[in-house]
Each structure stands twice: as structure tokens, then as C-alpha cells.
Amino acid sequence: MTDSADFYWSYDNQVFHFFAEGASQRLHPKEWGRFQLQRDEKAICADPLFRLANSSADIEVSDKGIFCSSATIAELTEIEVKQLGLLNVFDGSVKLSTSGLISSPNFQISYRLLNAQGRPVLGAKVNDIFVKAAGKESLLLDPLFQLTKRIDRFNNTSFDDRDEQFVALGEIKELLPEEAVVDGQLDDITICRADRLTLDVQEHGVFNPLLIKPAAESEWNTQSQSDVEYAVPKVRQKQFEDHFKSWSGVRSNYAVGNNTYVVLPKRIQDVLTVVKDYQTRPAEERLAFVSNPHKVINEALGLDETPEDTEAVFVETPEFVSQRIANIGVWEPKLCAYVVKREGDWVPDDSLRLFFPIEDLLVNFTVEEMKHLLEAVTEALDNEITETTFSGQQVPVSLETKNLLIRMLKPFDDDGPADPYNPKEVLAPVLKDNIEEIDFEIVKRSARPALNRMPEKLKTKTLYDHQKFGVNWLCEHWESGSVGALLADDMGLGKTLQTLAFLTSVKSQMDSKQYTKKPFLVVAPSGLLKNWLDEARIHIQNDGVGEVFEAFGENIRALKTMSVVERNRLLSRSDWILTTYETLRDKIKYFISIDWGVTVFDEAQKIKNPVSRVTEMAKSLSSDFTLMLTGTPVENELKDLWCIVDTAQPGLFGSLSHFHNEYALPAESDPTEAKRLKSLLVDKSHPALMLRRMKEEHISGLPEKVIREVPIEMPALQADEYEKIIKDGQDEAAKGGMLGVIQKIRRASLVAEEFDGSGITDGVIKRSARLSALIKILDDIHSKGEKALIFCEAIDVQEYLSGYLQQRYQLPTRPFRINGSVDGYTRKRFVDEFQQVSEGEFDIMLLSPKAGGVGLTITAANHVIHLTRWWNPAVEDQSTDRAFRIGQKKTVHVYIPLALHPKYKEQSFDANLNRLLTNKRNLSMNALLPGTLSKEEMHNLFSDTLNTKN
Numbered sequence: 009m010t011d012s013a014d015f016y017w018s019y020d021n022q023v024f025h026f027f028a029e030g031a032s033q034r035l036h037p038k039e040w041g042r043f044q045l046q047r048d049e050k051a052i053c054a055d056p057l058f059r060l061a062n063s064s065a066d067i068e069v070s071d072k073g074i075f076c077s078s079a080t081i082a083e084l085t086e087i088e089v090k091q092l093g094l095l096n097v098f099d100g101s102v103k104l105s106t107s108g109l110i111s112s113p114n115f116q117i118s119y120r121l122l123n124a125q126g127r128p129v130l131g132a133k134v135n136d137i138f139v140k141a142a143g144k145e146s147l148l149l150d151p152l153f154q155l156t157k158r159i160d161r162f163n164n165t166s167f168d169d170r171d172e173q174f175v176a177l178g179e180i181k182e183l184l185p186e187e188a189v190v191d192g193q194l195d196d197i198t199i200c201r202a203d204r205l206t207l208d209v210q211e212h213g214v215f216n217p218l219l220i221k222p223a224a225e226s227e228w229n230t231q232s233q234s235d236v237e238y239a240v241p242k243v244r245q246k247q248f249e250d251h252f253k254s255w256s257g258v259r260s261n262y263a264v265g266n267n268t269y270v271v272l273p274k275r276i277q278d279v280l281t282v283v284k285d286y287q288t289r290p291a292e293e294r295l296a297f298v299s300n301p302h303k304v305i306n307e308a309l310g311l312d313e314t315p316e317d318t319e320a321v322f323v324e325t326p327e328f329v330s331q332r333i334a335n336i337g338v339w340e341p342k343l344c345a346y347v348v349k350r351e352g353d354w355v356p357d358d359s360l361r362l363f364f365p366i367e368d369l370l371v372n373f374t375v376e377e378m379k380h381l382l383e384a385v386t387e388a389l390d391n392e393i394t395e396t397t398f399s400g401q402q403v404p405v406s407l408e409t410k411n412l413l414i415r416m417l418k419p420f421d422d423d424g425p426a427d428p429y430n431p432k433e434v435l436a437p438v439l440k441d442n443i444e445e446i447d448f449e450i451v452k453r454s455a456r457p458a459l460n461r462m463p464e465k466l467k468t469k470t471l472y473d474h475q476k477f478g479v480n481w482l483c484e485h486w487e488s489g490s491v492g493a494l495l496a497d498d499m500g501l502g503k504t505l506q507t508l509a510f511l512t513s514v515k516s517q518m519d520s521k522q523y524t525k526k527p528f529l530v531v532a533p534s535g536l537l538k539n540w541l542d543e544a545r546i547h548i549q550n551d552g553v554g555e556v557f558e559a560f561g562e563n564i565r566a567l568k569t570m571s572v573v574e575r576n577r578l579l580s581r582s583d584w585i586l587t588t589y590e591t592l593r594d595k596i597k598y599f600i601s602i603d604w605g606v607t608v609f610d611e612a613q614k615i616k617n618p619v620s621r622v623t624e625m626a627k628s629l630s631s632d633f634t635l636m637l638t639g640t641p642v643e644n645e646l647k648d649l650w651c652i653v654d655t656a657q658p659g660l661f662g663s664l665s666h667f668h669n670e671y672a673l674p675a676e677s678d679p680t681e682a683k684r685l686k687s688l689l690v691d692k693s694h695p696a697l698m699l700r701r702m703k704e705e706h707i708s709g710l711p712e713k714v715i716r717e718v719p720i721e722m723p724a725l726q727a728d729e730y731e732k733i734i735k736d737g738q739d740e741a742a743k744g745g746m747l748g749v750i751q752k753i754r755r756a757s758l759v760a761e762e763f764d765g766s767g768i769t770d771g772v773i774k775r776s777a778r779l780s781a782l783i784k785i786l787d788d789i790h791s792k793g794e795k796a797l798i799f800c801e802a803i804d805v806q807e808y809l810s811g812y813l814q815q816r817y818q819l820p821t822r823p824f825r826i827n828g829s830v831d832g833y834t835r836k837r838f839v840d841e842f843q844q845v846s847e848g849e850f851d852i853m854l855l856s857p858k859a860g861g862v863g864l865t866i867t868a869a870n871h872v873i874h875l876t877r878w879w880n881p882a883v884e885d886q887s888t889d890r891a892f893r894i895g896q897k898k899t900v901h902v903y904i905p906l907a908l909h910p911k912y913k914e915q916s917f918d919a920n921l922n923r924l925l926t927n928k929r930n931l932s933m934n935a936l937l938p939g940t941l942s943k944e945e946m947h948n949l950f951s952d953t954l955n956t957k958n
Contacts, residue, residue, distance in 0.1 A: 027073030041814030395828030449659025492656025500893030526605030554583020
């Protein structure tokens with residue numbers, strides 16, 4: 009029986025203090041999971057605090073408990089507040105009133121709280137986060153908490169500048185909830201401040217100023233800016249341009265219609281004065297201006313001695329060195345007839361809840377949820393966040409995600425998408441893409457000097473035979489004048505080590521002046537950044553590949569403050585630069601002006617889509633040699649391989665159109681055709697363009713890998729819910745809602761009930777076949793004192809299991825969780841700590857297949873449990889190989905729990921999907937065939953599960 013502990017909270021000076029005591033002894037928060045927490049005889053769930061501890065810097069965890077600010081508590085949901093045993097949440101809205109003219113210094117804003125019925129709350133007093141009325145206290149959550157704070161700050165500020173007052177009003181307007189009541193002059197006013205500008209250049213040297221602002225309007229210092237966005241709503245841009253042209257001088261503010269005002273700081277006005285002057289000059293002078301606007305502006309304003317002053321406010325089109333770039337322009341996603349049209353294939357005709365893929369994730373949201381998700385994705389883009397969790401589902405953050413949501417929302421908005429939802433127009437390289445025909449081709453350069461196969465500065469002198477072969481193969485490519493190669497070794501064969509050894513040899517050649525000194529660029533998923541740094545430290549002497557510049561995080565923000573000359577000097581003089589795909593995509597102007605010696609793309613399947621922005625930015629780099637690293641060269645379809653090869657050796661496979669007809673179409677009707685392509689890559693080129701080895705064939709001494717299916721019959725309640733979905737699903741299928749039904753069946757096969765905030769209990773476990781199988785497996789592992797990895801992409805299940813498993817097995821801390829919300833450095837720290845847990849001691853780690861399925865070595869565990877299945881067996885195999893790789897000493901046991909319906913048995917969803925994935929895995933191992941389920945296979949899975957085949 010689990011011991012109980014008393015849970016307390018207190019408040020002092022805008023700080024909350026949470027602590028727990030068991031047997032009159034204060035408990036460290038890491039021990040809380042071993043006890044049943046309670047307050048006033050009511051059960052407490054402390055999961056929200058641990059979520060905050062992982063995601064917020066404004067929280068302190070110590071042996072005295074957990075401390076966090078009122079602002080942090082205000083970010084919680086009402087359910088989370090209830091879980092923590094805090095006060096009731098204020099249920100109501102706010103009414104704003106104004107006094108004085110909005111243009112006068114004595115203008116003030118007052119607010120009154122309204123109850124749920126919209127009536128004023130009499131005698132209500134707000135003190136920080138607390139609302140006191142009628143002798144009762146409640147909590148004020150966001151956005152009302154932030155709103156009241158902003159209003160108090162506004163009223164207590166003496167504005168010397170009317171424009172600054174307008175900006176502060178704009179910030180208050182942005183926080184207003186939809187149900188708020190606004191009286192007076194604030195009702196319809198919109199205030200925009202521009203902090204930077206660029207030029208919208210059209211034909212014949214015609215241009216207009218395009219005003220842009222920082223992502224966070226409260227941060228005006230250029231050192232803290234993130235990606236820019238329009239300061240003026242696009243529908244008002246034309247009015248601004250007309251006013252700007254028609255008025256004789258440059259003003260400090262412009263009224264652009266619909267109560268929208270544009271506010272311009274003095275430094276922007278100065279630059280706009282020059283822009284306005286050149287707008288009306290002859291075509292020759294206009295073209296000279298747009299070709300080098302910084303120079304002209306600096307001369308006109310007398311800033312030749314301090315040119316960085318202009319660069320702080322004027323964004324210029326970047327220079328480039330790659331011959332593959334046609335020009336710099338506004339990047340727009342391309343339509344391509346040879347890329348699977350996933351939207352049309354996957355989105356059912358279902359106006360209530362839409363199921364659709366974002367990258368490799370299948371998600372589902374209502375239209376209203378998608379609108380809020382669009383806002384969340386836009387904010388995450390501004391803050392350089394690569395993944396977000398929304399309504400319990402992981403969503404990759406990228407421009408493609410944003411544009412997809414915009415396109416999907418258009419049918420539900422008669423007037424088209426609202427202004428904040430318009431995609432950013434991003435100045436980026438316009439590529440010679442080789443899609444319809446060969447626009448750019450380069451597969452060979454002149455021969456290079458010979459490399460040392462075992463460089464002196466390689467600390468790890470003992471390489472496996474297959475690794476020596478790999479380093480030699482890379483050296484042969486370099487010496488032959490090859491411009492690129494594909495190292496497609498299976499997971500765990502040491503692609504990183506082979507690459508570092510090769511780079512060390514090239515660096516030694518450059519240091520000895522046998523080859524022109526140029527920097528290396530390594531592009532990797534954010535979760536692998538620390539792994540690259542660690543591997544370099546372990547295997548290479550300090551000066552082997554030289555000093556690394558970490559082009560991510562704080563360093564990227566530092567690069568923004570530099571001039572173009574300073575930035576280029578820093579990067580070109582670095583030995584090697586480590587960055588992420590997202591940084592490359594969003595900050596491409598930092599990289600295209602550098603002539604790289606070697607460019608490495610780790611997990612190169614990230615650039616498998618020929619029309620995605622990240623792919624085009626990767627192809628826009630100028631590099632003497634491009635090395636692609638991936639254990640899955642074909643993930644979704646054969647064109648993945650074309651795209652990867654076209655990055656390494658442009659034009660080798662011809663155009664995508666040619667590749668589609670020559671290889672992709674024949675392979676669809678006859679899978680053995682893919683072997684012909686593999687032969688071309690491996691056998692008919694020298695050196696072979698692709699090096700592909702499997703672990704079992706090249707590493708002697710690997711332990712045995714035992715895969716065991718664990719079928720278990722569904723309990724009655726789960727079976728009933730599954731049966732209901734099957735029956736209802738046949739009607740939904742007739743309306744085109746196939747994927748909606750599949751998603752419901754998939755979830756019900758895991759757990760058939762919604763979580764109410766109390767988390768996973770013994771009862772929930774008993775009512776789920778797969779969770780029951782999981783616990784049975786873990787009980788056995790626990791008895792042996794061994795360790796397990798549990799792969800599950802359902803974030804809510806992952807989160808609740810963490811607390812349940814700590815309590816069940818009395819673990820000293822909650823099991824580590826790795827998913828898309830955990831940054832790369834934290835992932836590596838979790839893995840390092842897990843690896844250091846003593847031999848013979850039971851432990852568990854919970855991971856998402858995509859976030860935790862690549863780049864991590866977790867050989868302390870020798871049990872892998874696939875609690876949920878991924879649609880692509882290659883991704884599942886990558887997950888398994890976190891434990892089954894070099895360094896593993898024990899037999900690796902892989903478990904696949906299968907929930908079987910008592911009526912359908914082997915025709916249950918889990919059994920059908922397992923057979924399908926097994927077949928896909930066997931086919932893809934023998935040829936270069938995609939692992940992701942095709943539309944036809946998904947239909948077959950659907951028909952088999954619902955028993956709808958004729």
C-alpha cells in the first residue's frame with residue numbers, strides 16, 4: 009500500500025511555495041511520486057508543477073519544495089489549479105473603461121471584473137493573482153492576470169512620447185479576451201510600431217518600404233529580436249504606401265484606415281527619408297540603390313563611421329556564393345506533381361474534426377482548435393521553437409506547418425484567413441530545383457590530394473573494420489573530386505565517428521596548406537547537437553577539427569547584432585560550425601554567403617521533401633563536398649532518395665520528373681524494381697555513391713535481439729468501446745472519414761477512456777489491455793533489476809504514466825520523459841543520468857519515437873517496449889536501436905503489446921497493423937522501398953479492421 013503525505017502551499021510577495029511532508033519530515037520534490045499526496049483529505053496531483061519545472065525558468069526546485077511566481081501559476085489551466093488544491097479560479101471576464109482623450113497625457117484605463125453572467129462583481133478587489141469578493145478569494149489566470157498587470161503599469165507610467173503611449177495601448181489590446189467588454193476609445197483602435205524595415209523590390213527598380221517588427225513587441229533592443237514579421241497588417245500595407253508616397257515628408261505616425269495607426273521611431277524616420285528620396289529618382293539611380301541600399305543610406309545619413317546603426321534597422325537581401333541559387337526573392341512553396349499530395353489523400357470530408365499529417369505525424373483537430381493552433385505555431389516560429397504540444401498532440405513548428413493550417417482553414421472563412429494568420433513572406437534563395445528538368449548539375453570536380461586514413465589527431469585509434477572501410481570510402485570520394493556522398497549505415501554503426509575521422513583528415517590537409525582552408529558545417533536535429541559535441545571531444549584531439557562555433561541558441565541571437573561583414577568574417581574563420589535544420593531554414597542568409605569546405609547533414613531524411621523550405625535552403629549552400637548521413641535513406645517514398653542524392657550530387661539522378669518515371673512508378677507496381685536503383689547507387693559507381701551496411705552483418709559480438717509479441721484480450725469495457733467505434737465507423741467511412749475512424753480505433757486500442765485530470769490509476773490499467781500487458785512486462789523486468797525504454801507518442805499517456813510508475817515501483821525520482829518539448833541538451837542529460845544508474849537497479853525511461861528514436865545511445869536498458877506503434881517500421885527500428893547498438897552487453901528484449909478484441913481476435917486493429925508493419929519491414933530491408941504506409945495499405949488496414957471488404 010502506498011504511503012500518503014500531506015501537501016501544502018503558501019503565498020508571500022508574489023511567490024507560491026509548494027511542499028509535502030510525510031511522517032513529519034519535509035520531502036524533496038523528487039520523492040513526491042512515491043507517495044499519495046493529499047490536502048484536507050483530498051487527493052493532490054502534482055504533475056502540473058513538474059511540467060512547469062521542465063518548461064519554465066521561473067521556477068525553483070529544492071529540498072524545501074517548489075517555488076514559482078504568480079505569473080507562472082497564472083499560466084496553468086483550471087484543471088491543473090484544481091489538481092494542486094489551490095483556490096477556485098475566477099470565472100468571469102472584464103470590462104474596460106477610459107477617461108480623458110486618448111491623445112492626452114492624463115488618459116487612463118479602468119477595469120471592473122464581470123461574473124460569468126456578465127454582471128459586475130460588487131466590491132471585487134484584485135491583489136496580484138488573487139480576487140477577493142463577498143468574503144471569498146479566487147485566482148485570476150491568464151489572460152486576465154496579465155491584462156490587469158498591464159493596465160496598472162499603464163496608469164502608473166508618465167509617457168513623454170505619444171507614440172510610446174500608443175504602443176502600450178496596443179499591448180493591452182492584444183491581451184483582451186474575446187468576451188471582454190470595452191467602452192470608449194479603445195474599442196476599435198489598432199496600433200502598430202515598426203522597429204525595422206526592408207524593401208519590397210518590384211520590376212524595373214520600383215520599390216516600397218516594408219515595415220517589420222520584432223516578434224515580441226515589448227523587446228525593442230535588436231539584440232533580442234527573433235524572426236521579423238510585418239508591422240502593418242497586409243491589408244493596410246497599401247494605404248501606408250499611398251500615404252508615404254503622397255505626403256511631402258516622413259511623419260512619425262500614419263493613420264492607415266479602420267482606426268489603425270502606424271508609429272515610427274526617429275531612427276526609422278531617418279532611413280525612410282532616404283528611401284522616399286530614391287523612390288522618385290530615375291530608374292538607373294533606383295536600381296543602384298536597391299543593389300546596395302546600406303551603402304547609400306549610410307552615405308546619406310553620414311553613418312559611414314557607424315554603419316551598424318543602419319544594419320540595426322534595415323534588413324538587406326543577403327549575398328550568396330552558390331551557383332545553384334537563381335536569385336534572392338520571396339520564398340513560396342512549390343506545387344509538384346511527383347510528390348504525394350498528402351492533403352488530398354489524408355484529409356476526410358469531416359467539418360467537425362479533421363485528421364491530417366504534419367510532416368510525419370498524424371494529428372486531428374477541430375476547426376476552432378486549428379485557429380488557436382495557428383496562433384501557437386506563429387508564436388513558436390517567432391521564438392525559434394521547433395515543436396509544440398497542443399491539445400495533447402505533438403506538432404512540428406515550421407513555415408510548412410503554418411502554411412498548411414492556413415490552407416486548411418480557408419474553406420471555413422468566407423473572407424479568407426484573418427491578417428494574423430497570413431504566412432510570412434520570407435526573403436530566401438530561389439533555387440534551380442531540378443524538378444521538371446535539369447537546371448543545375450555537378451557531380452565531379454578536379455582531383456584532390458590524398459588524405460591520411462588514420463589521422464594523428466584521432467584519439468580513438470581502434471576502429472571497427474567496417475568503420476575503417478567507411479573512412480577509406482569517404483577519403484576516396486574526396487580524393488576523386490567527388491562533390492558528395494551518402495553514408496546510409498544502419499543505426500549504431502558509428503556514422504558520427506566515421507565522419508569526424510574524415511573531417512579530421514581534411515582539416516589536417518588544410519592546415520598543411522595542401523588544400524584551401526575553408527570551414528566545415530554540420531547540420532543536425534536539435535536533439536543531436538550535444539551528441540556531436542560529445543563525440544568530437546571523446547574521439548578527436550582538441551585541435552583535430554578545430555574550434556566549433558555553435559550556431560544555435562544564444563549565439564544565433566549574437567549573430568543578429570553583427571554586420572554582414574562581421575558575421576561572414578566570424579563564420580568563414582571558424583573551423584567548424586554546428587547548427588540545426590531549423591536555424592538553417594530560418595537564418596539562411598547567415599550561411600549562403602560562406603564557401604564551405606565540407607557540409608554534413610546528419611539524419612538527412614530531414615530534407616527528403618524536394619519542395620519544402622528546409623530542403624531548398626540545404627541545397628542553396630556552396631560546398632566543396634556534401635556528406636549525407638542517414639540510416640533511413642527511403643522513409644516515405646522513393647523520391648526521398650532522389651532529394652537526398654540531388655543535394656549531394658546535383659543532377660546525378662536527372663530531374664525528379666525523370667526519376668519518377670524511370671524508378672518510382674516501376675517500383676510501385678513491382679517492388680523488385682527498387683533493387684535496380686540500389687545497384688546503381690552501390691555497384692555501378694566508383695566510389696559507390698551510397699555506402700549501406702546493416703549492424704547484424706558488420707558487427708561481431710552484438711548480443712541477441714529477441715522480439716516478442718504480447719497479445720492480450722481487451723477487458724469488457726474497452727472491448728465495448730472498441731465495438732461501438734467499429735459499428736459507428738462503417739457509417740463514418742461511407743462519408744469519407746476513414747482516418748478519423750482509424751484514429752479513434754487506434755486510441756481505443758490503447759486506452760478507451762478520457763483522462764479527467766486524476767491521471768492513471770490501477771483502475772485505468774485494468775481497463776486497458778495494452779497497459780495491463782505493459783505493467784506485467786515491467787513487473788518482470790523490475791524483479792530482475794533491469795532497465796526498460798517505453799516508446800509512446802501519446803503525450804498525455806506518457807505524462808501520467810511517469811507519475812504512476814514512480815509510485816508503483818517506488819522510484820527515487822519520476823522516470824525521465826523525452827518528447828518534442830524537451831530540448832537537445834536536456835535529452836542528453838537525461839540519457840547520461842539514465843546510463844549512470846547502477847547495474848542491477850531497475851529504471852524506466854519514456855520516449856516519443858520521433859524525438860527519442862534517433863541519435864541517442866541508451867545501452868543501460870536492455871528491454872524496449874513499443875506501447876504504441878508508428879506507421880513506419882523504420883522509425884520503430886530506430887527506436888529499438890537506442891538500446892541495440894555498440895556497447896550493449898545483454899540480450900535485448902523487444903515487446904509489442906497487442907490488444908485483441910474477444911470477438912475479432914486476429915482481425916483486431918493491433919493484429920492487423922502488426923502484420924502490415926512486419927511485411928513493410930521485410931520488403932524495405934531487401935530493397936530501397938519506403939516504409940510509410942501507402943494510401944492503398946491504409947485502406948486495406950481500415951477494411952480489414954472494420955471487416956468491410958467485399
